[in-house]
Amino acid sequence: MDNIAGTPVEGENFFGRSTEVGRLADILRNDDILLLGPRRIGKTSICRAVMAHVKASNWHAIEINVASCEDELAFLEKLHSALAPEMASLGSKIKDKFAATFDAISTRIKSIKIAVTGAGTASVDLAAPASEDWIHLGNDLLRLLMQADQPWLVYIDELPIMLFNMIRNDTPGGVKRVRRFLDWFRNDVRALPGSHSVRWLVSGSVGLDTLVQQHGMADTINSLNHQHLAAFTEDVAIAMLLKLAERYQLALDNEAARKLVAAVQWAQPYYLQKAFHYLRQRVSANLSTNANTATVADIISQIEPAMNDMVQPGSDxxxxxxxxxxxxxxxxxxxxxxxxxxxxxxxxxxxxxxxxxxxxxxxxxxxxxxxxxxxxxxxxxxxxxxxxxxxxxxxxxxxxxxxxxxxxxxxxxxxxxx
Ligand SMILES: Nc1ncnc2c1ncn2[C@@H]1O[C@H](COP(=O)(O)OP(=O)(O)OP(=O)(O)O)[C@@H](O)[C@H]1O
Ligand SMILES: [Mg+2]
The missing domain is CATH 1.10.10.10 (Winged helix-like DNA-binding domain superfamily/Winged helix DNA-binding domain)
Known part of the structure; x- marks a missing residue:
């Protein structure tokens, strides 16, 4: 496994958490999940592992990151484009059945977008019903999924950011729109026939819980099963560091790994990866020798300086x-x-x-x-x-x-x- 500290990790680079992946996948059989937690604790990585897990049982799974979405329509656009390749992979019989509706939805999204932005209003597609709004479109898109005969997992990353965007961009109406969006999600979507065949995995790092409490809409997310990601146990943390050490040929033994975990204290994999990175850098730089020939004692002596490196300006x-x-x-x-x-x-x-x-x-x-x-x-x-x-x-x-x-x-x- 590589020493990656930043982007989501997958496959060989995704260490541990297999019990958690199984648990989340199990919950998804009957429930939708809200996975909230601080930044960098591995939310995206584990959600992708859950996607891979359910795909192995013949589910369709798609991911949308909605951090850049400023409104409901942008959300639907993301959903629509993520579905396009999946639709293409459906068997030809189903594909034929869905293709026309799917394309029509795309056209409707585009026309509403033109109407909303006001850019070139004259070219608005007159075929789009005037009263149509994002809710109808969303429902139509989901109805399409619900007719396919396989279950779907839709993973929505960074939903709280999108909701904060909506509130920030629309001072008088933003809060009301967020409530409507969350209500749609909770009530309208569930009322669609076949809704049980689409499961939602929602994650994010800014406080959706604080947001809904502040605006008195905690009820809107109550129907989601709330999950968190615990830090690694000491044993798992040590095992990961030893694996990294093996990969980079660093003479880290059990005792040295334990000391590094103790220096971080909160054994979330990201901070372990960071600590390992700075330790490796210290060992190579300070021993004026090849890092691979450093002894365990040399390495232990560099833990404290490496921890200080981690919090210096530029690294922080x-x-x-x-x-x-x-x-x-x-x-x-x-x-x-x-x-x-x-x-x-x-x-x-x-x-x-x-x-x-x-x-x-x-x-x-x-x-x-x-x-x-x-x-x-x-x-x-x-x-x-x-x-x-x-x-x-x-x-x-x-x-x-x-x-x-x-x-x-x-x-x-x-x-x-x-
Ligand atoms: N299972 C894991 N094994 C090894 N490293 C991991 C694992 N999960 C997370 N990491 C580490 O954490 C980093 C961040 O992971 P990820 O992007 O999944 O977190 P996140 O919670 O989605 O972050 P953000 O809040 O920034 O979106 C990865 O680059 C990697 O260093
Ligand atoms: Mg993420």
């Missing part, structure tokens, strides 16, 4: 989004409180006591009542726990909120010091 793009998503989800004022609390927790690897953090927050909210200050703390505490910034560690006898990801703590600390 991966950490910025942890800060940015706070503003996106919480708005500027609440995000500033969250950042202040995280800065407090970052000062010590073992975290900070909640009592001390509450006192700090009280100082930041002098004009609010004790109840309001407390409510703010509890709300932020839970969001930061849910989104994997920190976890409550009670091993010392006193509860302390500490960072999951040690490199993120170091980065947070570094950016806040002079």
């Amino acid at each position: 793009n991966d950490f910025h989004h942890w800060e940015q998503r706070l503003a996106l989800q919480l708005g500027a004022a609440q995000a500033a409180h969250a950042i202040a609390l995280l800065s407090l927790a970052a000062q010590d690897a073992t975290g900070a006591r909640p009592e001390n953090m509450l006192i700090h927050l009280e100082g930041r909210m002098p004009n609010d009542s004790t109840e309001k200050q407390r409510e703010m703390f509890i709300n932020l505490r839970d969001i930061l726990q849910r989104d994997a910034y920190w976890w409550p560690d009670e091993s010392s006898g006193n509860k302390r909120y500490r960072f999951h990801l040690e490199p993120l703590r170091r980065w947070w600390l570094r950016r806040n010091s002079l």
Whole structure:
């Protein structure tokens, strides 16, 4: 397996998580899934593995990434183009049956698009019924799938980004449209005959849960089965590092791998891949010898410097989004409180006591009542726990909120010091 840290991994490069793939595929037999989690924890990779898994049982599976979609029609366009090659692969009898409808839908999407953008309104296809909107089109497209005699998996990546786009672009109407979209998904789509033959796997990294709670539409995503991706266990993390070490002929043994996992703390494969990358780079650069001849002791001595490399400016793009998503989800004022609390927790690897953090927050909210200050703390505490910034560690006898990801703590600390 290669040391890939960035793009989704597939096949040989997809390590572990086979139980999770099986579990997700199993859930999809009866339910649709919403897989939310922080960036870079391997959502796209595992969803592609799930696609491969169900394809092996004769399902059709398509993937659409809707991060660039600004509205409902763009969503349908994505869906339509992803379906085109699948439609082409259907048996000729079915293909003949569907081809005309499928092409007609394409024409209707184009004509609505022209009408909506206002570009060349004169050339609007008059065959498209004036009252037609994206809902009818979406239903028609899905009805087509539902008539094929095989089950379908539609994987929608980054749906929350599309919904945030819709809200941002349409200040008066965006929220209402998002609700309608989610309602369509939950009610209209399910009411179509044969809807059980199309399963949805939806994933994303910005807080869809916060968005729907804030706008009072949590009910719209309740029908999806909510799933998360846990970090690797220590054993799996070590096994992955040993496999990488073998591939790059680095004399990493069990003990050294354990130390590297301990340095990362939150054994999500991306951060292990990163840590391995920086370690390999350190070993080659600092030992003025071939990395392959480095001893285990040499390698262990480079773990600490490699972890520092990971959080230096230029290498730290991966950490910025942890800060940015706070503003996106919480708005500027609440995000500033969250950042202040995280800065407090970052000062010590073992975290900070909640009592001390509450006192700090009280100082930041002098004009609010004790109840309001407390409510703010509890709300932020839970969001930061849910989104994997920190976890409550009670091993010392006193509860302390500490960072999951040690490199993120170091980065947070570094950016806040002079
Ligand atoms: N099963 C795995 N085995 C090995 N590496 C993995 C695995 N899953 C994820 N990774 C690592 O994590 C990186 C990111 O994976 P992926 O793109 O699937 O995550 P993501 O959660 O979809 O990220 P984003 O939020 O940026 O879309 C990969 O480049 C790889 O380094
Ligand atoms: Mg992804």
